[in-house]
Amino acid sequence: MTKIVNHWIGGKTVEGASGTYGPVTDPATGAVTTKVAFASVEEVDAAVATAKDAFATWGQSSLAQRTSILFKFRALLDANRDAIAELITAEHGKVHSDALGEVARGLEIVDLACGINVQLKGELSTQVASRVDVAAIRQPLGVVAGITPFNFPAMVPMWMFPIAIATGNTFVLKPSEKDPSAAVKIAELLSEAGLPDGVFNVVHGDKVAVDRLLEHPDVKAVSFVGSTPIARYIHTTASANGKRVQALGGAKNHMLVLPDADLDAAADAAVSAAYGSAGERCMAISAVVAVGAIGDTLVEKIRERAEKIKIGPGNDPASEMGPLITKVHRDKVASYVENAAAEGCEVVLDGTGYTVEGFEDGHWIGISLLDKVPTSAKAYQDEIFGPVLCVLRAETYEEGVALINASPFGNGTAIFTRDGGAARRFQLEIEAGMVGVNVPIPVPVGYHSFGGWKDSLFGDHHIYGNDGTHFYTRGKVVTTRWPDPADAPAGVDLGFPR
Numbered sequence: 086m087t088k089i090v091n092h093w094i095g096g097k098t099v100e101g102a103s104g105t106y107g108p109v110t111d112p113a114t115g116a117v118t119t120k121v122a123f124a125s126v127e128e129v130d131a132a133v134a135t136a137k138d139a140f141a142t143w144g145q146s147s148l149a150q151r152t153s154i155l156f157k158f159r160a161l162l163d164a165n166r167d168a169i170a171e172l173i174t175a176e177h178g179k180v181h182s183d184a185l186g187e188v189a190r191g192l193e194i195v196d197l198a199c200g201i202n203v204q205l206k207g208e209l210s211t212q213v214a215s216r217v218d219v220a221a222i223r224q225p226l227g228v229v230a231g232i233t234p235f236n237f238p239a240m241v242p243m244w245m246f247p248i249a250i251a252t253g254n255t256f257v258l259k260p261s262e263k264d265p266s267a268a269v270k271i272a273e274l275l276s277e278a279g280l281p282d283g284v285f286n287v288v289h290g291d292k293v294a295v296d297r298l299l300e301h302p303d304v305k306a307v308s309f310v311g312s313t314p315i316a317r318y319i320h321t322t323a324s325a326n327g328k329r330v331q332a333l334g335g336a337k338n339h340m341l342v343l344p345d346a347d348l349d350a351a352a353d354a355a356v357s358a359a360y361g362s363a364g365e366r367c368m369a370i371s372a373v374v375a376v377g378a379i380g381d382t383l384v385e386k387i388r389e390r391a392e393k394i395k396i397g398p399g400n401d402p403a404s405e406m407g408p409l410i411t412k413v414h415r416d417k418v419a420s421y422v423e424n425a426a427a428e429g430c431e432v433v434l435d436g437t438g439y440t441v442e443g444f445e446d447g448h449w450i451g452i453s454l455l456d457k458v459p460t461s462a463k464a465y466q467d468e469i470f471g472p473v474l475c476v477l478r479a480e481t482y483e484e485g486v487a488l489i490n491a492s493p494f495g496n497g498t499a500i501f502t503r504d505g506g507a508a509r510r511f512q513l514e515i516e517a518g519m520v521g522v523n524v525p526i527p528v529p530v531g532y533h534s535f536g537g538w539k540d541s542l543f544g545d546h547h548i549y550g551n552d553g554t555h556f557y558t559r560g561k562v563v564t565t566r567w568p569d570p571a572d573a574p575a576g577v578d579l580g581f582p583r
């Protein structure tokens with residue numbers, strides 16, 4: 086019997102009423118295992134109204150009340166790591182260890198939210214004028230929305246809601262329709278932790294649900310993570326509707342390898358960062374730029390390692406890489422490899438024919454490695470979001486940096502070198518929001534903020550860390566005068582205070 090995933094509104098499951106459902110497949114078998122309810126405008130309105138009602142009390146609750154619930158949620162999340170990871174693997178396809186990793190990285194933001202009282206301490210300046218004090222405080226916005234992608238169905242929602250609710254907002258999440266179950270499990274755990282009904286809600290769906298959140302007058306802010314075209318659309322539309330928006334988009338992350346680098350370490354890092362999670366990570370390394378004469382040696386070292394990757398179902402402990410999310414996406418990824426030779430690339434490894442015995446209908450693709458990729462090739466220009474690594478060649482450090490900076494994307498980037506001076510220069514000269522020095526996937530820890538530049542992020546705020554607290558609160562400055570009881574009345578003065 087097909088499982089049905091319903092909405093979560095007001096602390097309980099609410100059956101879909103629109104009559105529209107989307108299919109959720111097990112990427113390893115290709116079978117539709119689940120139907121997910123798609124919300125109508127009215128259903129989104131019901132979730133926002135519930136969140137608005139809940140804000141009336143949650144927004145006034147004490148910091149101690151909010152953080153004690155988050156501490157309980159943290160313990161439940163910790164105890165349910167495996168259960169959440171299993172849901173992720175069943176709908177996303179990534180291997181269990183990778184799914185556990187995403188839960189762990191989400192938990193980091195819950196840790197941060199448990200200590201939100203430190204971040205919300207505010208500022209006070211005393212005696213700025215005679216008997217005048219000035220306090221800067223931050224207050225919640227109200228109902229805020231999160232719209233999240235398929236590739237991290239637990240972690241990316243946790244980049245958002247722990248900080249949003251810790252700072253006193255109420256939340257409506259619209260998770261990816263491709264792997265919706267982890268979000269519902271998280272909602273159940275929040276409820277079990279004692280979160281009041283209506284503070285965290287989940288509506289499933291597609292553009293209909295998203296567009297309603299973008300235009301709803303009671304939604305004060307929108308956090309989005311997904312592809313660049315949709316991020317741009319979300320930013321434009323929600324901004325036009327007067328909302329605060331942070332919209333994180335796609336990426337093409339480069340790894341610059343200088344001639345003095347440890348090439349074995351660089352090859353290990355390139356393979357892990359390019360093919361982990363089948364390349365379906367916004368911080369995946371998808372382009373290696375080899376500087377100087379090391380190109381052939383580096384490509385050979387990458388090939389040797391990449392060929393050994395074990396591909397299979399995510400729930401098989403022997404698998405290191407799982408299938409892609411959908412058949413359509415698998416075919417799109419394959420098309421870049423199929424066209425690569427005609428576009429001037431040297432195809433070192435071609436994974437397009439790969440399949441797994443006994444799982445022939447799964448969304449499989451093997452490892453592909455393209456060398457001497459010209460910047461004009463589609464395989465270089467587009468975010469492929471699959472296990473395809475492009476290697477480009479540059480004569481000098483300067484040529485490599487210019488090549489990376491010419492990319493419209495600016496999410497993450499990395500340099501591999503033993504030269505501290507070159508690494509320092511790279512940090513300052515490179516146009517990307519997250520930089521790794523001998524670290525291929527420089528995802529900031531929870532108490533720093535995550536975000537790219539250029540077409541990888543629209544809006545002013547990066548996500549989580551201090552930027553998260555700022556995004557979900559608005560500032561207020563209170564100027565106070567308490568005259569000393571002995572003071573004579575100041576009298577009327579129509580001049581502007583000097």
Ligand code: NAD
Binds near residue numbers: 262315333334366
């Ligand atoms: P996507 O843009 O297709 O979907 C993201 C969300 O937007 C989903 O909830 C989806 O239902 C919704 N959506 C899709 N089309 C829409 C439309 N026309 N109108 C309104 N809403 C729409 O992204 P995806 O395929 O789920 O995720 C992969 C993408 O996300 C990749 O590009 C990846 O780089 C990016 N990503 C970025 C980051 C980051 O931090 N920058 C992190 C994870 C993923």
